[in-house]
Amino acid sequence: MIITLEQFIIERQKEIPDSTGAFSQILRDIGLAAKIVSREVNKAGLVDILGITGTTNVQGEEVKKLDVYANHTFIKVLKKGGSVCAIASEEEEEIISINGPNAKYAITLDPLDGSSNIDVNVSIGTIFSIYKRVSEMGPGTEEDCLQMGLKQVAAGYVIYGSSTMLVYTTGNGVNGFTLDPSIGEFCLSHANMKIPKRGKVYSINEGNIKEYSVGVQKYVDYLHDTDKTTSRPYSARYIGSMVADFHRNLLQGGIFIYPASKKSPNGKLRLLYEANPMAFILEQAGGRASNGFEPILQIQPKELHQRVPLFMGSEEDVLMAEKFMQEYGHGF
Ligand code: AHG
Ligand code: MN
Ligand code: MN
Numbered sequence: 001m002i003i004t005l006e007q008f009i010i011e012r013q014k015e016i017p018d019s020t021g022a023f024s025q026i027l028r029d030i031g032l033a034a035k036i037v038s039r040e041v042n043k044a045g046l047v048d049i050l051g052i053t054g055t056t057n058v059q060g061e062e063v064k065k066l067d068v069y070a071n072h073t074f075i076k077v078l079k080k081g082g083s084v085c086a087i088a089s090e091e092e093e094e095i096i097s098i099n100g101p102n103a104k105y106a107i108t109l110d111p112l113d114g115s116s117n118i119d120v121n122v123s124i125g126t127i128f129s130i131y132k133r134v135s136e137m138g139p140g141t142e143e144d145c146l147q148m149g150l151k152q153v154a155a156g157y158v159i160y161g162s163s164t165m166l167v168y169t170t171g172n173g174v175n176g177f178t179l180d181p182s183i184g185e186f187c188l189s190h191a192n193m194k195i196p197k198r199g200k201v202y203s204i205n206e207g208n209i210k211e212y213s214v215g216v217q218k219y220v221d222y223l224h225d226t227d228k229t230t231s232r233p234y235s236a237r238y239i240g241s242m243v244a245d246f247h248r249n250l251l252q253g254g255i256f257i258y259p260a261s262k263k264s265p266n267g268k269l270r271l272l273y274e275a276n277p278m279a280f281i282l283e284q285a286g287g288r289a290s291n292g293f294e295p296i297l298q299i300q301p302k303e304l305h306q307r308v309p310l311f312m313g314s315e316e317d318v319l320m321a322e323k324f325m326q327e328y329g330h331g332f
Helices: 003-013 021-040 066-080 113-120 206-211 214-224 242-252 271-285 315-328
Strands: 052-056 063-064 084-089 105-113 125-132 152-160 164-169 174-182 184-190 199-202 253-260 289-291 308-312
Touching: 003 021, 003 174, 003 184, 021 066, 021 105, 021 125, 021 152, 021 164, 021 174, 021 184, 066 084, 066 105, 066 113, 066 125, 084 271, 105 113, 105 271, 113 125, 125 242, 125 271, 152 242, 152 271, 164 184, 164 242, 164 271, 174 271, 199 242, 206 214, 214 315, 242 253, 242 271, 253 315, 271 289, 271 308, 289 315, 308 315
Parallel strands: 084 105, 199 253
Antiparallel strands: 052 063, 105 125, 125 152, 152 164, 164 174, 174 184, 253 308, 289 308
16 A cells, blocks of 8 residues: 555644644645656756856855756745745755744755766755744744754655655654655655664765875775674765765665865865754664764754764764774864
8 A cells, every 4th residue: 555745744743732734734845846856857868957057056166057946946835835934055145034824943955965966867865954943933033943953853855866765754763755756746665764783885085085084094994904794895885965875875774974174174064954964864763973073963053054074874883983083083
């Protein structure tokens, strides 16, 4: 028997006493926006949507057309849904503030992750976090988005891969839905997902190894060593779309690292849009996420586009990486 995302959301809503449906509305809106973006991603090679818009985003990176499209689509759908008071997007310098009678939540968004892979037909994704608003009713504020990861009420991602999948948690396990394009519905395909306690794969941009701290270099050396009992050497897998690397590691186990480097002392990935949502999903799936020294979910964000070094995946693998980091400290 097929269970669609819509049915799943309605079933879960019944379990929440006095629910007004505002939260379920956001999840349904995300499902809808994901389908629209998925359709666009799938025809990216066919229409004149490939290529660069000629502008740069707030991070100073090139913005491709699909980034803009995904950003606009998610914002439009979420605004119309009426349940969010603030949207913080990787593609927007400031938050988008919304005033509405049912706007009880704030959302943070990486509308299109892995954008350098758009032109080469490699998996890309969307990542989101949902928080309860902390400001009084009225237009949402930056404070609504600048919450510690521990405060997330939901988080998830969409992967536009060989099939399109939506994976999310509301703090009660992780569930994955695969889009059946013939009926236009996300169908429950991966119930109660759990990450293996240890993997055999590591994902890091090893080309930059000499730029990384001694702890990271020693840990990667350790993964290269041969030791049957711990399945070493590990296999290297790095797609360059964090969502895709993450999804594989969630299903099969392993560790994903985007560390600090000499040039980027806080790494590249963003606490609000990339690290926190994935950390919440991992925690729910039995995995672990940290900056090498402290849990991601316990970092108090100070600014919207804050970056953070990231070590995440199978619990035992991340614990081992942290051991190396703590032994060698922050030194390069
Ligand atoms: P985005 O496309 O949202 O800017 O994110 C790209 C990120 C992430 O998906 C990926 O893991 C990482 O950038 C790759 O960076 P490097 O090319 O520096 O390894
Ligand atoms: Mn990203
Ligand atoms: Mn992005």
